[in-house]
Amino acid sequence: METLRISDRGVPDPWALPLAEIDPSQAEIFLNNAQGEYFRRLRREDPVHYCADSAFGPYWSITRFDDIVEIETNTKVFSSEPVIVIGDVPAEYLMPMFIAKDPPVHDVQRKAAAPAVGAPRLAELEDLIRRRAGAILDGLPVGPTFNWVERVSKELTAQMLATLFDIPFEDRHLLPYWSDVSTNSEACGVQTDMTARQKILMECLAYFTRLWHQRAAAPPSLDFISLLAHNPETRNLVQDPNALMGNVMLLIVGGNDTTRNSISGGVVFLNQNPQEYDKLRADPALITNMVSEIIRYQTPLSHMRRTVTEDFTFKGKRMRKGDKVVLWYCSGNRDDGVIENPEEFRVDRTRARHHIAFGFGIHRCMGNRMAEMQLRVLWEEIMKRFSRIELVAPPRRVLSNFVNGYEEVQVRLHPLDRGQ
Template structure:
């Protein structure tokens, strides 16, 4: 198995030094975005995401060139699809726009020799049968069974938080709750749950950007991950079918004989999909409410808005900034000719700020008339299989927060990750002034 992984290599193998520095403020970014030649706009600069100043570049592309091509020195030529309805059209058209790992997979930064296969990086019918194998874990009945467990854990986490001192919300709350949930879904030892968090971070890391130092480290750490899960696979396959993701794959009629590199890919998908996205939305909710104090006050006065706030947070945060497809034939699309083999990137982050579809999209409004009108979970056959579980965790944590704390204060700038794919946080300094009276 490790030989397979070593020949595959990490999904990213470049230096941040090749990218220009990002403007430090939105005002500077807007001036730069509208002053440089349109043809030179490259939104796949991880420094723009780290600085959170990418939005003006997307704004200009949506207005002037919503299907935009650039030849990137790092990622090669790629098309940026930036409008909401165009993104939906690509996402639904798997006949012409493929997710197949053999063609490059689902992220912009996959190396030319291909990506690890996983069911999200497959087309029908392979995609459908593998997705079906794990879907029972997030069926409504199973979510009802999980809800009291998630709530008890959320309550315990919040009850242990310090009052009156600064701490890192990402580490103490967002990572902790989602790691517990993911460990339960995988029947992974709870005492080792932070290994899942580490592997999730490594899986999408840019070497030299604070998680791993070199590409070889990716192979070393992910080899440990896959060896661990291969052992679990053999154990689960030898036992009776269980209600966990590994057992479901090991016993599924269409998945029990999958080759090791395919299992590796699905492990990455389940770890990142079950961990990164939800934890970054939990952190993003605290940040968004602090940046919009009138919305925070509205939430305190009307806790019945929590479900709407959760959906608005997922739109505003857009925890996965993009998904990539590969054209399998020449396509006339929105007035442009996309050639067979071209890389096509659907920028969900941009689509969620499209003012031709979403009213006042740059504002965080927790009582929108249509709060679920977003594409953070994707669209069509690849819509996130765990979207309801993600919403459930956010809803529960905020129901428990409002019972305990009048306010959670962000007391410093968040540290964001260097990634064009996962839009996330490494840390978020907060302080809780006081608890509610019993």
């Protein structure tokens, strides 16, 4: 049976397809923001769903919140190795990284890098984030339209990533550039010139190899590279270029995509739900809660993949050793069996932090508190300056079944009326 492919006719109605033909891995579904109904049907009719034929081969879709959590906590049967995206990466392009490792390797490498985004470090960085966010906002044009993604979302995350890696400020735009190159992969549903991609990533490797040797020769500090270079368990990573590249790209992508696309998504959601924007203006103390709601509603990374290590029965479905299991976070975050009215965006949602946008268990996003703090501080500074960020055109989304993000969010700023 040939799986129905998306063509110029548009995204098929998932309710009109035979259940066996539903393949939510097609990146065009996400480009058109049409994934919601695909996952709604799977949650309702077949929450542990087997797709026999896709561009990525056969795979299982896990679409309910509690099922995702259960699999995340069973690392013995559901392995993160060799990759955590739905597609297989050719051996010559495979970059080992700790998110795609199981214990004990995962635990050792993650622990080495974690102090860069630990609670003491965040307390030190909050004032810097506030000053940078304020400077970015004060430099925006009031009246003309502009792309919020480029001027704010990318810029703030690039500045903070430059700080976390302690690279020269003038090099900051290399980080989101390398992040985009890394995630634009055929393993995520994007047609990619893998040779050209590899050439760019080798330039990134050369940059960080030089940086590694500089940090290793200097006193320890709290940036990612220094932490890895000085930790006895990870200081030899530089001798394995693929592993060094993989872990650097993990830290770049992890620090880029969640924050960047949630910064963009927040503007989109408040414009789509003006009554929620009214609530926020009436009570800016809702910002902290709203940040969690933005991250849930956006779910910046749509999925993670696990690989079955042994024959195993899950919820009555027989999985075989080697099977791909895709945990659709974007579906779990819309599961009405766990989250009340999940399709609604509510800045005052009760238990707003009860979501799985950051994953669950040992692989829960290491920088989740950093992401939340950046969003909170940014919105605190926005509310001091603007009565409204007006969305003036439909947002343009990225083509990927992995990164749930935006290329373009055209906006117009409305300043506060200081006379009020």
